[in-house]
Amino acid sequence: MNSLLRRLRHELFATPGDAVLSVALLALLTLAMGGLLRWALVQANWAVIQANSTLFAVGRYPAEQQWRLWLLTSLLVGAAGLSWGLLRAHPRADRQGLLWPRNDRVAVGLLAGLAVWLPWALGLTGGIQARWWGLAALLIGLRWLAGRQGASWPPRLLKLVPLVWPLLYLTGMVLIGGGLGVAKVSPSEWGGLLLTLLSASFAILLCFPLGVLLALGRRSELPLLRWASVIYIEFIRGAPLITLLFLGQNIFGFLLPNGLAPERVWRAAWVLTFFAAAYLAEAVRSGLAAVPTGQVEAARSLGLSQARALQHVVLPQALRVALPAMVGQFISLLQDTTLLSLIGLLELLGVARTVMANPEFLGKNAEVYLTLAVLFWCCCAALGLGSRALERRLDPRTVPSR
Amino acid sequence: MTTTPAAAANTVVPANTVMIEAQGVQKWYPNGFHALRGCDLRVNRGEVVVIMGPSGSGKSTFIRTFNALEDFQKGRIVVDGIALSNDLRNIDAIRREVGMVFQQFNLFPHLTVLDNLTLAPVLVRKRAKAEVERQAMALLQRVGIAEQASKFPGQLSGGQQQRVAIARALCMEPRILLFDEPTSALDPEMVREVLDVMRNLAEDDITMVVVTHEVKFAEQVAHRVVLMAEGEVVEEAPPQVFFNTPSHERTRRFLDQIL
Ligand SMILES: Nc1ncnc2c1ncn2[C@@H]1O[C@H](COP(=O)(O)OP(=O)(O)O)[C@@H](O)[C@H]1O
Ligand SMILES: [Mg+2]
Numbered sequence: 001m002n003s004l005l006r007r008l009r010h011e012l013f014a015t016p017g018d019a020v021l022s023v024a025l026l027a028l029l030t031l032a033m034g035g036l037l038r039w040a041l042v043q044a045n046w047a048v049i050q051a052n053s054t055l056f057a058v059g060r061y062p063a064e065q066q067w068r069l070w071l072l073t074s075l076l077v078g079a080a081g082l083s084w085g086l087l088r089a090h091p092r093a094d095r096q097g098l099l100w101p102r103n104d105r106v107a108v109g110l111l112a113g114l115a116v117w118l119p120w121a122l123g124l125t126g127g128i129q130a131r132w133w134g135l136a137a138l139l140i141g142l143r144w145l146a147g148r149q150g151a152s153w154p155p156r157l158l159k160l161v162p163l164v165w166p167l168l169y170l171t172g173m174v175l176i177g178g179g180l181g182v183a184k185v186s187p188s189e190w191g192g193l194l195l196t197l198l199s200a201s202f203a204i205l206l207c208f209p210l211g212v213l214l215a216l217g218r219r220s221e222l223p224l225l226r227w228a229s230v231i232y233i234e235f236i237r238g239a240p241l242i243t244l245l246f247l248g249q250n251i252f253g254f255l256l257p258n259g260l261a262p263e264r265v266w267r268a269a270w271v272l273t274f275f276a277a278a279y280l281a282e283a284v285r286s287g288l289a290a291v292p293t294g295q296v297e298a299a300r301s302l303g304l305s306q307a308r309a310l311q312h313v314v315l316p317q318a319l320r321v322a323l324p325a326m327v328g329q330f331i332s333l334l335q336d337t338t339l340l341s342l343i344g345l346l347e348l349l350g351v352a353r354t355v356m357a358n359p360e361f362l363g364k365n366a367e368v369y370l371t372l373a374v375l376f377w378c379c380c381a382a383l384g385l386g387s388r389a390l391e392r393r394l395d396p397r398t399v400p401s402r
Numbered sequence: 403m404t405t406t407p408a409a410a411a412n413t414v415v416p417a418n419t420v421m422i423e424a425q426g427v428q429k430w431y432p433n434g435f436h437a438l439r440g441c442d443l444r445v446n447r448g449e450v451v452v453i454m455g456p457s458g459s460g461k462s463t464f465i466r467t468f469n470a471l472e473d474f475q476k477g478r479i480v481v482d483g484i485a486l487s488n489d490l491r492n493i494d495a496i497r498r499e500v501g502m503v504f505q506q507f508n509l510f511p512h513l514t515v516l517d518n519l520t521l522a523p524v525l526v527r528k529r530a531k532a533e534v535e536r537q538a539m540a541l542l543q544r545v546g547i548a549e550q551a552s553k554f555p556g557q558l559s560g561g562q563q564q565r566v567a568i569a570r571a572l573c574m575e576p577r578i579l580l581f582d583e584p585t586s587a588l589d590p591e592m593v594r595e596v597l598d599v600m601r602n603l604a605e606d607d608i609t610m611v612v613v614t615h616e617v618k619f620a621e622q623v624a625h626r627v628v629l630m631a632e633g634e635v636v637e638e639a640p641p642q643v644f645f646n647t648p649s650h651e652r653t654r655r656f657l658d659q660i661l
Binding site: 292294295297298299300301302303304305308312313316317320394 | 574
């Protein structure tokens with residue numbers, strides 16, 4: 001505590017000038033925070049959020065089918081708890097890791113608090129509140145269990161764990177959209193956070209391999225491939241996303257025979273994918289440029305083929321360099337999904353606009369927009385935290401030398 | 403690690419099988435620069451050949467043609483009985499048999515020391531990982547850094563990194579090892595540990611072509627010393643002759659500069 005005080009004094013009040021600036025800024029900050037808090041706690045009317053929480057979460061997804069989304073959520077939460085615990089139980093071979101580092105304890109506390117407070121604040125019915133508590137318990141319980149037992153799991157089993165995620169993604173697609181014996185729910189009925197996360201994750205997952213291929217194409221020695229990549233990248237980067245989204249809604253109809261053209265939601269998701277791939281390619285290209293040519297020469301002189309050298313030597317290094325820029329792209333991609341509301345899709349912003357147009361909730365724009373901002377902020381923060389953790393885990397330079 | 407008494411290594415008469423045969427090799431870089439102007443060199447099995455010469459004389463370019471890191475436009479190179487051509491299968495076969503150690507080490511920074519060694523044997527030679535790891539540990543022992551096996555290259559000193567690079571090349575069990583100024587990027591106090599490893603290697607059956615400015619190493623270990631200047635092989639002689647009674651004026655001038 002004392003050292004904290006000393007540090008504060010050192011950092012905020014080192015010189016008289018610093019002190020004046022600090023006091024002024026602190027006063028300004030207090031004023032702003034006070035105003036915001038007073039508004040949020042006293043003046044704001046959160047009924048608009050409480051009454052529409054389901055709409056914000058899943059849009060017009062049919063109520064009698066929503067059990068599928070609950071099932072999917074619990075599967076995701078379970079997989080997250082499992083992976084989290086296993087990661088902590090298996091720190092990198094060259095580094096000793098704590099089973100419960102401070103950040104993890106803070107995260108568990110925050111998640112538990114949120115799971116108790118948020119459903120109550122949203123005024124959800126008792127049954128649904130209990131479901132959220134159950135989900136939080138599942139997450140923390142599996143985190144604890146996998147952390148405790150994970151170290152003694154057989155390596156064969158551990159190798160299968162990363163496969164859980166792609167499998168879960170495909171399962172999720174079936175659960176959300178139907179098929180394989182599950183009743184169909186048309187994409188036009190998906191909405192809210194569900195649609196935002198779905199289109200963003202779809203585009204993020206697919207733009208990644210596409211972007212890597214484009215970056216490699218741009219550096220290829222085959223002129224045709226190189227020029228095709230350059231033209232694609234520069235064309236996409238030269239056009240605003242919104243025009244491409246409108247174009248996409250029409251062009252799929254021209255290009256593909258009637259009936260084969262994907263649903264409107266999917267058309268938009270593909271446009272997002274193709275759009276993000278061009279930007280991602282540039283991020284990957286800068287990563288590729290950062291790998292010294294000596295690396296390829298060393299790999300080739302050991303007898304590795306061009307493809308093997310790329311896969312085992314160049315790409316791992318290039319992608320690690322490009323990771324922060326790529327995550328930046330993913331974050332702006334997530335935010336770009338709000339443009340889907342302009343082509344009539346009811347993702348988060350689309351739902352928000354219909355809610356605000358409802359005469360019952362007239363003039364409640366601030367509450368709605370603030371909720372949206374916080375939701376997006378949470379998603380982006382999660383992406384950012386995840387990427388930083390990944391960066392640290394991948395970077396040999398952060399390993400303390402013994 | 404034992405160092406051989408001086409001159410013990412170069413008294414061994416190598417078996418007379420030609421491992422590298424270069425005839426009239428000429429190379430132009432894409433910008434038109436004529437880097438090799440007709441170079442000849444023959445290296446027998448088990449021989450250690452040291453190449454010296456002023457900077458920019460084409461030493462790197464020349465030895466990099468031996469494992470097809472550089473192409474050439476005229477002449478002929480036969481490595482271990484395989485003629486270097488544009489056939490990619492040929493090139494892969496040659497690269498498996500020819501190891502290379504670079505001035506800048508070029509270790510893979512994202513892999514541990516052990517994984518640096520095992521990557522190629524597992525991928526290229528399709529050997530079992532456990533077996534390769536045993537061999538890799540033995541090699542690391544031989545170059546004196548077994549205890550660093552689980553570290554990353556960035557955590558090692560320059561000398562240690564270069565020894566790892568040598569072990570990595572050896573792990574592919576090459577018949578020929580090329581060294582391109584292996585000690586030039588090292589702090590002076592680390593040069594010796596790398597040269598000791600190379601001396602130790604020279605006693606084996608392996609064929610070595612070494613570009614270096616280390617005169618003592620050349621005197622003690624080399625069977626022949628070659629001088630390159632302006633893209634040509636100027637002089638080629640046993641070390642005693644090369645350093646004491648060279649036959650070319652160009653060699654004398656070069657030796658005056660470095661001795
Ligand atoms: N990629 C390249 N393009 C054009 N010229 C080059 C290239 N690489 C090397 N050179 C030139 O070729 C000559 C020989 O280079 P190099 O073989 O590296 O010399 P050394 O190893 O003897 O110092 C030098 O004059 C150098 O400038
Ligand atoms: Mg050189």
